[in-house]
Amino acid sequence: MTGLVTVTLVCLAIIIGLGLTREDRRQLQTSYAQLRNINLVAVDANKLSAQIAELFVAGDQDAEIREARDSLLSGLQRQRDLIREEHALAGEPDATWGGLDRVAQMEIKVQEIDQSRLLIQDHLQAGRRAEALQVFNTRIYHQLGQVLLELVEEATVRERAEVAEALASSSRLSERAVDLAIGLIVVVAVLGVANIVMMNRAILRPVSALYAGAEAVGRGDLTHVIDNPSPDELGNLSRRFNQMTGQIRDQRDSLLQAQSTLSQQVEERTRELRERSEALVASNDRLRSVDASRANFFADISHELRTPLTILRGQAEMAIRTPDADAATLQQVLSEIVRKTDQIGRLIDDLLFLARSESGSIMVNRTRVVLQDIVGDVLLDGQNMAMRPGVRIRPSQPSEPVEVRGDPDRLRQAVLIALDNAIRLAPADTTVSLELAQSQDHAHIRVRDQGPGFTGDELGSAFTRFYSARPSRPRSGRGLGLGLSIAKWIVDQHDGAIRIDSAPGRGAVVEITMPLARRAVA
Known part of the structure; x- marks a missing residue:
């Protein structure tokens, strides 16, 4: 117990x-x-x-x-x-x-x-x-x-x-x-x-x-x-x-x-x-x-708009103060006014494109595009661009059609931006090359110039919106960091890539690469 x-x-x-x-x-x-x-x-x-x-x-x-x-x-x-x-x-x-x-x-x-x-x-x-x-x-x-x-x-x-x-x-x-x-x-x-x-x-x-x-x-x-x-x-x-x-x-x-x-x-x-x-x-x-x-950009845009407007006003006031001016003088004044208004118009177009791309309102309509046609249109537009004496545009393209799927107007705009930058920076008596080539799966468009080239810092920011080049580089209506950023946006919408190969003093090569269009099987 x-x-x-x-x-x-x-x-x-x-x-x-x-x-x-x-x-x-x-x-x-x-x-x-x-x-x-x-x-x-x-x-x-x-x-x-x-x-x-x-x-x-x-x-x-x-x-x-x-x-x-x-x-x-x-x-x-x-x-x-x-x-x-x-x-x-x-x-x-x-x-x-x-x-x-x-x-x-x-x-x-x-x-x-x-x-x-x-x-x-x-x-x-x-x-x-x-x-x-x-x-x-x-x-x-x-x-x-x-x-x-x-x-x-x-x-x-x-x-x-x-x-x-x-x-x-x-x-x-x-x-x-x-x-x-x-x-x-x-x-x-x-x-x-x-x-x-x-x-x-x-x-x-x-x-x-x-x-x-x-x-x-x-x-x-x-x-x-x-x-x-x-x-x-x-x-x-x-x-x-x-x-x-x-x-x-x-x-x-x-x-x-x-x-x-x-x-x-x-x-x-x-x-x-x-x-x-x-x-x-x-x-x-x-x-x-x-x-x-953005603050720097608005300061630059104010300067870029004020400068041509000041010139326009000066030209107009000079014509008013010279009532007995001959036709040649008036023709010269009007030509300068047209050139400056064209510069302002291109700047406004770039700003409008930038705003629409950020809001998503730009449509990219893809069709089969022959890049030789794009290069031909860009060459015609390039002949009317302002350039230094002796600057030549040398095209190079294959005889066989190079086809991609894309929006022809947007592709033309992207190539024209690269050519415009090269022509405006090209020294006198130099050649700007516009080359079209084809690899196994991709098409390549290259724009070469013999200008001052890019520094390492400029290469890293070339496609950044609102980026301005160094003061020593020549300025133009597209010198506000808009052109190349717009070109990059267009190329990205086509599943492509854009890059710059350059060094100070040896020119620059802007290359656009896009996938080829698939050929129809017979």
Whole structure:
């Protein structure tokens, strides 16, 4: 009877111990859910910041910004629920924890960010771009990043502490098992003294095995197994002891694995957050660069338009002040006026084309085009271009038709831009070559000149819109960084490529490459 009572008490202690380990597992799962949710909050915060940054590029983004804001607030509410669930598991549902205070601070910060976003929109609508950038950098980018990093760091420290507490609880459970086994050994030993004669061999060996198992568990060896197949109480106790150590071992391994996974997740999320922050900084820099480029472009366009208009006005005033001017003088004045108006018209055409290409309103109608026809039309137009004395245009093309699928008007425009740049930069008594060639799958159009060439910096920015060449290069109505960018847009729409091969002092080669049209099978 005494042995049965002892075994019952031991089993009850084992069940209580296993219940504690299940409680530790639930707390660990809650901690992991909090960390995963706080990383999702970090992602939503970065998304909100990025959507606000899009205001500088794409304009009105109210729907996307509200969606990102609501997602962030939903994540913060989920974080509050997880913290309260954790408090309930810990038996402290009414306690005041720093985690809830931090979530409340973050919700206040989201409202402040929304107010700052409205202020940014007001600045942008009023044309105060610099003030808008200042509000974004000081009130959104820096403050949001600081609060977010503090939240992630606090959550990480707290959850790691909870994992450590769970491991410590498992260790305490092991110690209880050792104490339980030792106490059991003492009880069994006392009973064995009374029955030493009859039950010597039946008790001492199982007790020794239990003692050895308790010592092994005390040393941290949870792989130790007690071999006692007897059906009595000690045999059952040994088997329960083995089950208990196995469960403790599994719980410990699970906790260690969870701790390792938690550390990896924290490191990965922190790296992603850092990369997103760096991407946001790069986006900010690009916004500043585009803003500066547009400012320089408008200054250049004002100069390019004012100069020919000033000349037109001067020519007209000179004709008015000379009422008795002969026909030859008036003819010269009118010719100059026509030339300048043509220059202004070409500049306006380029600006209109640029605006339409950005809005997507330019249609590219593809048909089968023979490139020899395009080259012929460009040569006719090139004869009427202004050029220095002695500049010659030398064409070269194969006799067999070279066909592509494309818009003939747009292709003619792209080739004419390259030829126009070459002619305007070609020194006197030099040759500008216009070559058409064909490889296995592609057609190639090359325009060669013997002009001043391009520097390395100019090559890197030649196709950038609003880019102007160095002051030492001759300027023309197409010297605002529009012509080559328009040509590149046209070639891109035809699945082709355009590149420049040049070096200072040895001229330049502009090459346009496009896929050949597939020939019909007879």
